[in-house]
Amino acid sequence: MKVTINKKQAELALLLGMAISVFCAGFCGFAADYRDITDTVFRLHILANSDSEADQSLKLKVRDAVLEKSAYLFENNASAEESARAAEEHLDEIRQTAEQVIAENGADYSVKCEVTEMYFDNRVYGTVTMPAGEYTALRITIGEAQGKNWWCVMFPPLCLPAVTNIDEALEECGDVFTAEEIDMLKNPENYECKLYIVELFNKLKDHICA
Numbered sequence: 001m002k003v004t005i006n007k008k009q010a011e012l013a014l015l016l017g018m019a020i021s022v023f024c025a026g027f028c029g030f031a032a033d034y035r036d037i038t039d040t041v042f043r044l045h046i047l048a049n050s051d052s053e054a055d056q057s058l059k060l061k062v063r064d065a066v067l068e069k070s071a072y073l074f075e076n077n078a079s080a081e082e083s084a085r086a087a088e089e090h091l092d093e094i095r096q097t098a099e100q101v102i103a104e105n106g107a108d109y110s111v112k113c114e115v116t117e118m119y120f121d122n123r124v125y126g127t128v129t130m131p132a133g134e135y136t137a138l139r140i141t142i143g144e145a146q147g148k149n150w151w152c153v154m155f156p157p158l159c160l161p162a163v164t165n166i167d168e169a170l171e172e173c174g175d176v177f178t179a180e181e182i183d184m185l186k187n188p189e190n191y192e193c194k195l196y197i198v199e200l201f202n203k204l205k206d207h208i209c210a
Contacts, residue, residue: 037181041130042080042087042155043137044070045118048147049109055147058105062142063150065101066094067159074154080136083155087138088115098140109143122188123151126166128158129188 044066048059073090077083087094095113102109116139122132130153138154152159156173163169170182177185184190 037131037177037184038133038135040080040176041135041153042083043120043130043135043151044140044154044159045120045137045149045151046140047142047145047149049107049143049145050147052147055142058102058107058109059142059147059150061105062098062101062140064161065097066140067152067161069094069097070154074157077155080155084115084136084138087154091115094138094140098142102142107143112139112141112145114139120151125152125158126160128166128170128185130185131188 044063046059046063046066049055070087073093074083074086077086091113095111098111098113102111116137117134118137118139119134120130120132120137123130137151156169156176157163158166158169158173160166167186170177170185173182
């Protein structure tokens with residue numbers, strides 16, 4: 001069967017093709033910025049033994065001790081890769097720091113420390129929203145690791161309470177994030193649709209590759 005396309009249909013198809021091309025070009029640029037964020041950030045992830053008040057409090061004490069320890073371990077690092085490497089080189093020290101805090105608080109939970117690639121959902125952190133994706137992270141699990149987690153960004157150094165003002169700390173990251181990336185982190189509502197598409201694509205990719 002022969003299909004006849006009139007002039008208006010041809011013009012509409014051409015306009016649609018141009019619109020898709022423009023969208024794809026803009027989206028590809030956004031996707032590159034998104035990947036830059038996930039590739040240039042090193043995160044900290046701590047899982048509490050349980051959701052009991054005591055275990056959640058203990059998790060935060062471990063957090064404070066690890067952040068204090070990491071202040072000098074990571075102080076000369078210029079990239080997420082260097083931070084991850086430093087963490088790997090000092091995993092025993094970090095674990096011992098956590099174990100000491102746990103023992104001082106009358107518990108005997110085991111501690112596991114590792115540098116790993118892990119998926120994070122969109123997470124709001126102060127005035128910053130880190131987009132969903134695969135990140136390199138220092139992961140610390142306490143005991144049964146069945147409690148709520150706590151996370152932050154170790155590189156660039158945005159961890160609270162290690163920094164007093166996350167907005168000021170973010171502005172000082174101009175050598176790590178571009179102006180567009182900082183805007184994406186601080187104003188995610190302007191990128192909601194694109195972030196959703198990227199997140200959907202990543203989940204689909206993980207499903208296909210599983």
